[in-house]
Amino acid sequence: MSGSTPNTPMEFWYNLPYESRQNVYNWMLNLVLAIGLVIVLFPIYWMLATSFIPPTELFSVPNPLVPTNVTLESYTAVLDTDVLLWYRNTVIFAGGVVTLTTVAATLGGYGLARLDIPYKKTFARVILFGYMFPPILLSIPMFIFWRQIGIINSLPGVILAQTATTLPFSLWLMWQFFQTVPYSYEESSRVIGSSRFQAFYEIALPLAKPGMIAVAIFSFAIAWGAYTIPSILLTNSSNWVLTLGLYSFTQAESVLWGQIMAASTLLVLPTFFFVYYLQKYILRGFQATRI
Amino acid sequence: MSIRESLVSGRLYGYRRGLFESLSKRWVFVALTVVPALAVFVFVNLFPMMWAFAAAFFEVGAFQPTWEWTGLENFRLVLNDSRFWDSLRLSIVFAVGSVTLQVIAGTALALLLNRSFSFKRVVRAIALLPYIVPTAVLSFVALWMGNARYGIINQLLVQVGLIQEPLAWYGSLDLAMPSVIVTSSWKFTIFVTIIVLARLQSIPPSIYEAATVSGASKLDRFVDITLPNLKGVLFIVVLLRGVWMFNKYDIIYILTNGGPQNQTMIASIYAYRTAFSDFNLGRAAAVSTLLFMLLIGAAIVYFHYFEPSQEVRVE
Numbered sequence: 279m280s281g282s283t284p285n286t287p288m289e290f291w292y293n294l295p296y297e298s299r300q301n302v303y304n305w306m307l308n309l310v311l312a313i314g315l316v317i318v319l320f321p322i323y324w325m326l327a328t329s330f331i332p333p334t335e336l337f338s339v340p341n342p343l344v345p346t347n348v349t350l351e352s353y354t355a356v357l358d359t360d361v362l363l364w365y366r367n368t369v370i371f372a373g374g375v376v377t378l379t380t381v382a383a384t385l386g387g388y389g390l391a392r393l394d395i396p397y398k399k400t401f402a403r404v405i406l407f408g409y410m411f412p413p414i415l416l417s418i419p420m421f422i423f424w425r426q427i428g429i430i431n432s433l434p435g436v437i438l439a440q441t442a443t444t445l446p447f448s449l450w451l452m453w454q455f456f457q458t459v460p461y462s463y464e465e466s467s468r469v470i471g472s473s474r475f476q477a478f479y480e481i482a483l484p485l486a487k488p489g490m491i492a493v494a495i496f497s498f499a500i501a502w503g504a505y506t507i508p509s510i511l512l513t514n515s516s517n518w519v520l521t522l523g524l525y526s527f528t529q530a531e532s533v534l535w536g537q538i539m540a541a542s543t544l545l546v547l548p549t550f551f552f553v554y555y556l557q558k559y560i561l562r563g564f565q566a567t568r569i
Numbered sequence: 570m571s572i573r574e575s576l577v578s579g580r581l582y583g584y585r586r587g588l589f590e591s592l593s594k595r596w597v598f599v600a601l602t603v604v605p606a607l608a609v610f611v612f613v614n615l616f617p618m619m620w621a622f623a624a625a626f627f628e629v630g631a632f633q634p635t636w637e638w639t640g641l642e643n644f645r646l647v648l649n650d651s652r653f654w655d656s657l658r659l660s661i662v663f664a665v666g667s668v669t670l671q672v673i674a675g676t677a678l679a680l681l682l683n684r685s686f687s688f689k690r691v692v693r694a695i696a697l698l699p700y701i702v703p704t705a706v707l708s709f710v711a712l713w714m715g716n717a718r719y720g721i722i723n724q725l726l727v728q729v730g731l732i733q734e735p736l737a738w739y740g741s742l743d744l745a746m747p748s749v750i751v752t753s754s755w756k757f758t759i760f761v762t763i764i765v766l767a768r769l770q771s772i773p774p775s776i777y778e779a780a781t782v783s784g785a786s787k788l789d790r791f792v793d794i795t796l797p798n799l800k801g802v803l804f805i806v807v808l809l810r811g812v813w814m815f816n817k818y819d820i821i822y823i824l825t826n827g828g829p830q831n832q833t834m835i836a837s838i839y840a841y842r843t844a845f846s847d848f849n850l851g852r853a854a855a856v857s858t859l860l861f862m863l864l865i866g867a868a869i870v871y872f873h874y875f876e877p878s879q880e881v882r883v884e
Contacts, residue, residue: 303787304684311681314674315695321755322698324721325710340724378609386606392599403872408614410809410868412816414837418844418857419621420613422629426620442613449606474598503703505819510845521705525823535713542706549701 322546329353329543333536352536353544361541363516364523367433368502368545371519374437375501379444380494387452387489388482392461402453408446413506416442421510436511440504444497451496455489456482495552502549520545618861624854631848643855647843653856655831656839659746663835664815666750667757668807674754675761676803680795682762683769700759708823711752715739739825745832753820757813761806768802769795804874812867816860836860 284290291299328336329352331345390398420439421430429435463485464477472480505521512518515526524541527534625643627636647653682693699707714722715738723735738748772794780790818837821827827834827842834842840860844853 304686307681307684308686310677311686311692314678314681315692317755318696318699321707321710321714322702324714325706328713337719339719340728341719341721343721382606382609385602389599389602393596393603403868405610406872407868408610410812410864410871411614412813412818412837412864414816414818414840415857415860415864416614416617418840418850418853419617419624421844422624422850422854423617423620438609438613441609445606445609478598478602499701503701503705505703505705505823509819521703524705524709533712538709539713542709546702546706550698552701 325539325542325546328535329539331536333534336535352540355534356537356540356544359523359526359537360515360518361520361523361544364518364520365544367517368519368521370433371437371440371504371508372498372501374434375440375444375504376494376497378437378441379448379497380490382441382445383448383452383493384483384486384490386449387454387486388456388478390449390453391456391459402450405446405450408442409450411443411446413443413504417507417510420507424511430511431513431517433512433517436508436517439507439511440501441497443507444500448493448497451493452486452489455486459485498552499549502545621854621857624851625858627851629849629851629854631845631850636851639851643852644859646852647855647859652831652834653836653839656834656836659833660815660835660837662746663750663753663817663821663833664811666746667754667814668810670750670754671758671761671810672803672807675758675806676765676799678758679762679765679769682766696762697759699756700763702756704756704819705823707752707756708820711755712739712824715748715752740829742829742832745825745829749821749824749833752824753814753817756820757810760810764802764806765799768799772798801874805871808867808871808874812864812871816864 284293294302327343327345330348330350331341332347332349332351333355335341335347390401395401417439420442424430424435424439459482463481467477467481468474503521504519508519509522512522515523520541524538524545527538527541624636626638626640628639628642629636678696682689682696686692714720717723717735717737717740720735720738722738723732726732727735736744738744776794777790780794785793815835816837817835818841821833821835821838822841825833827838836856837860840853840856843849843856
């Protein structure tokens with residue numbers, strides 16, 4: 279092969295030095311990755327772009343890829359509606375779910391890791407089964423039961439209901455985390471005179487912090503965008519979260535796309551700031567659970 | 570762990586010292602910590618489920634306060650309803666289609682992200698974005714982008730010349746299901762990516778180095794090291810995502826609401842309609858119960874292959 283002049287493209291290719299071939303491979307893969315990123319980003323970009331286009335211009339075809347007349351019309355129109363109320367509800371709702379999930383999962387995980395009870399394995403399976411349980415199957419029974427006992431259409435109720443979807447996995451994750459903390463640490467602190475609660479609070483809890491952060495982010499990601507359970511349990515629009523509120527911009531004959539995109543942007547924006555943490559902790563969290 | 574083992578390892582703190590009192594005290598504190606989680610589980614998972622099982626045997630209207638015993642009538646009606654079986658079939662089509670797409674695209678993306686390239690942190694953060702975009706937002710953006718008259722997708726495809734005239738992506742009989750599959754995959758591909766990426770990162774680089782030294786090509790290393798390491802994780806991902814996509818509700822509800830002409834009416838939409846359009850909660854409970862039984866089957870398979878009490882690795 280060496281020394282001869284290449285006649286075919288294949289020969290030419292294999293006559294190239296190893297490094298150049300690797301470089302070409304790498305750039306091809308980078309190109310594929312770039313195309314993937316465009317697919318990931320374009321819907322988000324188009325949401326932003328649409329929210330800044332004057333609503334009247336939305337129905338002129340073709341639409342320019344970069345908006346020419348940037349305006350805040352859609353945003354001012356959206357702020358005239360109940361969006362801020364729904365936003366507040368979303369914050370309360372997500373905050374409630376995150377708090378309830380993290381506290382219950384941390385306490386419960388600690389308890390499970392320290393208890394010597396039979397059938398713990400079976401219990402773990404029952405818990406994890408809840409993780410597989412889809413919200414729609416849960417929400418219809420919940421609607422029937424809660425209507426019966428009369429706590430339908432309240433924010434605390436829907437917080438509790440949504441927690442059913444975030445708690446199983448979180449509880450299991452915290453359990454796994456506490457199992458990696460040897461009980462002897464707490465035992466030694468008991469020997470030098472701290473109370474049981476102190477041993478938990480001062481020794482076990484700090485060591486489980488990465489797990490707690492993973493749980494908080496995981497439950498936040500679910501609660502902030504939750505739709506199914508709130509849509510079935512919240513019937514009164516003053517109790518809606520913003521994901522439900524988006525529907526109010528669709529009317530019988532026309533859909534207010536500009537306003538929907540503006541409200542969507544408001545909803546999505548804060549979550550962008552969590553992305554860096556998401557990357558680090560979600561990967562770490564999943565790694566720890568070894569799924 | 571048996572009592573004897575506990576004695577040897579000293580995990581039962583009080584026992585070794587013969588202090589039964591302190592044992593029971595510890596037990597009380599530890600048991601109390603489990604109570605909040607247990608309460609949520611019982612009140613929000615267990616009770617409603619039992620209620621639904623019970624309601625499946627009754628005639629329960631949305632506006633009537635009393636339940637009327639009907640025995641197996643609800644199940645008979647559901648099982649004799651051809652729309653129920655159609656919806657099951659569509660659920661399977663939707664689940665298989667979207668999981669296939671997600672697993673292929675998700676694994677590819679994870680492999681691409683696991684290499685070394687510039688701006689790695691930023692690129693990874695961008696790739697994770699769909700995970701946090703709420704499904705409702707995604708659905709509305711997709712509806713807008715796929716709009717038959719004004720949608721950017723039609724506009725771009727016509728300009729490039731791939732299609733002659735705008736298509737109703739979510740509104741035509743043939744296109745609705747594929748469109749819904751692709752749209753849902755945009756978001757949930759990232760789930761596969763995250764899990765596969767986590768697994769990829771836990772493969773020790775030394776294995777690859779050793780293989781390279783002994784002359785293995787890129788392809789050899791992929792087939793002999795990467796794939797076997799991913800096999801287990803991919804199995805779990807397919808099963809989990811399969812169950813979740815099978816029961817998906819919100820994205821289809823907003824995109825097509827089961828239409829056009831019930832072409833995308835998957836089982837969860839059927840259950841919803843039975844409850845809130847037909848106002849027949851008893852029958853909806855029967856549908857839930859039937860789907861729940863299917864889910865148990867999946868769960869048994871899941872736990873057969875996945876051991877939850879495995880040791881955990883923490884960095």
